[in-house]
Amino acid sequence: MRMSKIESLPNSQLEPKINFKPPSGFDIEFLPAEKRLEQHLLDIMRRVFEQYGFTPIETPAVERLEVLQAKGNQGDNIIYSINPIVNEEDEPKDGQDSDRRGLKFDQTVPLAAYIARHLNDLSFPFARYQMDMVFRGERAKKGRYRQFRQCDIDVVGRGKLSLLYDAQIPAIIAQIFDAIFSNISDDFGAAKYLIRINNRKVLTGFFKAIAIAPDRIRTCIKVVDMLDKIGEAKVKLELQKHGISEVQSQEIISFTKITGSTEAVLAQLTQKSLELSDPSEFITGITELKEVIAGVIALGVSEDKFCIDLAIARGLEYYTGTVYETTLIGYESLGSICSGGRYEELVGIFVGEKMPGVGISIGLTRLLRQLMDAKILKPLSPSPAQVMVLNLQSELIDIYLQVSQTLRQAGINVLTGFESRPIAKQFQQADRLGIPLCVIIGEAELKSKTCNLKNLQTGTQTAIALDDLVAEISLAIKNL
Amino acid sequence: MRMSKIESLPNSQLEPKINFKPPSGFDIEFLPAEKRLEQHLLDIMRRVFEQYGFTPIETPAVERLEVLQAKGNQGDNIIYSINPIVNEEDEPKDGQDSDRRGLKFDQTVPLAAYIARHLNDLSFPFARYQMDMVFRGERAKKGRYRQFRQCDIDVVGRGKLSLLYDAQIPAIIAQIFDAIFSNISDDFGAAKYLIRINNRKVLTGFFKAIAIAPDRIRTCIKVVDMLDKIGEAKVKLELQKHGISEVQSQEIISFTKITGSTEAVLAQLTQKSLELSDPSEFITGITELKEVIAGVIALGVSEDKFCIDLAIARGLEYYTGTVYETTLIGYESLGSICSGGRYEELVGIFVGEKMPGVGISIGLTRLLRQLMDAKILKPLSPSPAQVMVLNLQSELIDIYLQVSQTLRQAGINVLTGFESRPIAKQFQQADRLGIPLCVIIGEAELKSKTCNLKNLQTGTQTAIALDDLVAEISLAIKNL
Numbered sequence A, B: 001m002r003m004s005k006i007e008s009l010p011n012s013q014l015e016p017k018i019n020f021k022p023p024s025g026f027d028i029e030f031l032p033a034e035k036r037l038e039q040h041l042l043d044i045m046r047r048v049f050e051q052y053g054f055t056p057i058e059t060p061a062v063e064r065l066e067v068l069q070a071k072g073n074q075g076d077n078i079i080y081s082i083n084p085i086v087n088e089e090d091e092p093k094d095g096q097d098s099d100r101r102g103l104k105f106d107q108t109v110p111l112a113a114y115i116a117r118h119l120n121d122l123s124f125p126f127a128r129y130q131m132d133m134v135f136r137g138e139r140a141k142k143g144r145y146r147q148f149r150q151c152d153i154d155v156v157g158r159g160k161l162s163l164l165y166d167a168q169i170p171a172i173i174a175q176i177f178d179a180i181f182s183n184i185s186d187d188f189g190a191a192k193y194l195i196r197i198n199n200r201k202v203l204t205g206f207f208k209a210i211a212i213a214p215d216r217i218r219t220c221i222k223v224v225d226m227l228d229k230i231g232e233a234k235v236k237l238e239l240q241k242h243g244i245s246e247v248q249s250q251e252i253i254s255f256t257k258i259t260g261s262t263e264a265v266l267a268q269l270t271q272k273s274l275e276l277s278d279p280s281e282f283i284t285g286i287t288e289l290k291e292v293i294a295g296v297i298a299l300g301v302s303e304d305k306f307c308i309d310l311a312i313a314r315g316l317e318y319y320t321g322t323v324y325e326t327t328l329i330g331y332e333s334l335g336s337i338c339s340g341g342r343y344e345e346l347v348g349i350f351v352g353e354k355m356p357g358v359g360i361s362i363g364l365t366r367l368l369r370q371l372m373d374a375k376i377l378k379p380l381s382p383s384p385a386q387v388m389v390l391n392l393q394s395e396l397i398d399i400y401l402q403v404s405q406t407l408r409q410a411g412i413n414v415l416t417g418f419e420s421r422p423i424a425k426q427f428q429q430a431d432r433l434g435i436p437l438c439v440i441i442g443e444a445e446l447k448s449k450t451c452n453l454k455n456l457q458t459g460t461q462t463a464i465a466l467d468d469l470v471a472e473i474s475l476a477i478k479n480l
Helices: A032-051 A073-078 A108-117 A164-180 A200-209 A214-224 A227-241 A246-256 A262-275 A280-298 A364-373 A394-409 A423-432 A443-447 A466-478 B032-051 B073-078 B108-117 B164-180 B200-209 B214-224 B227-241 B246-256 B262-275 B280-298 B364-373 B394-409 B423-432 B443-447 B466-478
Strands: A062-064 A080-084 A101-103 A126-130 A133-135 A147-156 A193-199 A306-308 A319-328 A339-343 A357-363 A387-389 A414-416 A437-440 A450-455 A461-465 B062-064 B080-084 B101-103 B126-130 B133-135 B147-156 B193-199 B306-308 B319-328 B339-343 B357-363 B387-389 B414-416 B437-440 B450-455 B461-465
Touching (some): A062 A108, A108 A126, A147 A364, A164 A193, A200 A319, A262 A306, A280 A306, A394 B164, B032 B147, B032 B364, B164 B193, B164 B280, B200 B319, B262 B280, B280 B319, B357 B364, B387 B423, B394 B443, B394 B466, B450 B466
Parallel strands (some): B387 B414
Antiparallel strands (some): A080 A101, A193 A319, A319 A339, A339 A357, B080 B101, B126 B147
């Protein structure tokens, strides 16, 4: 019901003076139907994470700057600091560096801080999931947000951590994406995604074995990581720009192109190790990769869902072993939709202990927007209600309230019509909200102790006894 | 496994140089077992909200300052602004006021902005729930956090909104707290909470009718709101300090003390209206209150769970009709655990339309900490895993992985033991994590195609056929 008085004002007077748009880069909010889809994805992830024994944690959005910067200066140009806009005297005034605060830009440093804060209350290996918002003051551009939900799992050990945790990760990724894509029509293809696995030591060991200088190894990793984006020719050029010889860069390119079944790739790697002069780190990498792949297979992940991809390097410096990327087949331009790896020196920083870990991350806000834009996933209905109890006569409102409560007690989501509007308008409301079933009770129905159940999806309307209401509606919901 | 090398360092060298504690007021993070309890409460709220047709939304943590300040300057001394710590040139440089940003301090202004941003995509009345983090730069003290989760529902209409939405709110509150407290032993009492309902127009109408000057009405509301905290005598004094006469303040105190069944209170109010000279607003308030109470009763909320409490005023200026508070019986010092009310001029501010609404809010972070501190609720187990598959012999790892996957496919949460540790250590791990069941498979069991299922709660161990594993464990979980 609009106010006709306001409606009739000239437009210029209606114009709101306040710019109520979200700030640049913070245009992340979803419509109800989209938010319900996000919630559905969060539910899937949570269910799978918990099936593997991961426990939820949540860390504050705000940490001390020195904590956020503990991993080196990598976050410096993306960290937002927070300050009260007035009344600064209400805040601790000592102005010590220790009291400067910023918004977290990832979940890894906060995990390290969480472990340090609760070291004696946690059980190790510590397997946690975390699906909080993170904040990055990056240049805003389409598809890059300054706030987004990042869904992470990590297992962290004290001193050492079995490689089987690395093997578990692809099983978790597969289970999540199988569940997310399970409703998609078959023409999308059976294997919709591909988990690409590699091991940093395989790469660095190979680089060392072909006599790449130790101080160039990191650069090589970073350049190889760009293969997907810039292609073979440019990678070769880039390598040579960094002092890698023509022969070496050709060897690197050829190496990343070794493909085939995991068995075949592992066999070729072993063969290659025999040809190299100092393959010790390379062999360590192969051994690790073999153990991880064996575990993935033992966990029942079918071979069309994962592969060894020697071109997977991951740009981040801290990975030391297994690395993962996940590509959506046919939508490779989206980039990796789930990535991660094994690290050694990341989460023990505050404790002062060696705490190796392995984990993955899904940038959910961006991924969900991409999947909806590409029509791979479509929003749910705007309302969670499964039934709308229509309001035919205001005098019967107590009946409508009681019927609604009876249905709710059976676990059914019910919207009760409180506005006395024409029935057509009420159907329209149910339809707009995506509510599939309407319960219609007027004087006549009440006298005969029945009601009419209208299915808006099929258009059918059936009379049912009020006593059978819960059973009939439960059945109708099942058959939707 | 600690690194003995680091362990043996003198303590001074181990001492982490970085202060990894959360900043003051941001010490909000829960241990895994506590976080799982929070998740349990969030699940309950979500289920109830959705049963009443509320749809989830989430707005960004960051809004333009002019949006956050649109409701007047009430937020000014609690708003945090955000700014990049370096590279400010990466941010929009125009420096216009419109680009200044802050963290949201409640969910109401963001709801108003959300509605304005998506007006044509929403269906009205718009019923939404929102359980996001909010940020308040208040003086930090025990139990007051600078970041906390606020769980809100609101229904917003265009132009008008049925009072039945007000009636639905106590039903929702009751259903939530019934579910939250359902596991508590009976000695806590049957009615564990009390929803106290009032109507602002009953108060303001009464104040007007006893000739309190219009410019004092707001003050009277604020002072009456302090009754619970400072008591009758001080309220009287405070009223008189604001120019309310001795007689008037006595009348106000007496008025707030009208108690009894809802029927009795409504009868007394009607009687009182007959005695007053200009009771028009008072009568409007009584009529609204009557309709709301009738709805609450029709919705099946039993009378031991709610009452009319004429001392409930709510401090916030924007309430115009129904107001609610909820008290935990025996723990009144916790204050109201769920409050809200009806407002007229709150969420239409950006749209420039009249958009009446009614809603409630639960400050979950604080409430949960209080309920745990008071031992009213206790944390869940630290791990969501229901079963741990022990690692007796590393060579059998493929079996352990397969058994784990079989159980997961049946929807069971499983932790697989990856570390080869003595079995006692593994039981200890399961126990620390609160995992009730352990599956034990060694060479002998494997040969006889059986396994041992140990129930850590009862200490019993039973041999079961591997083929019956899923059925037996599902049964054991059911009987926990």
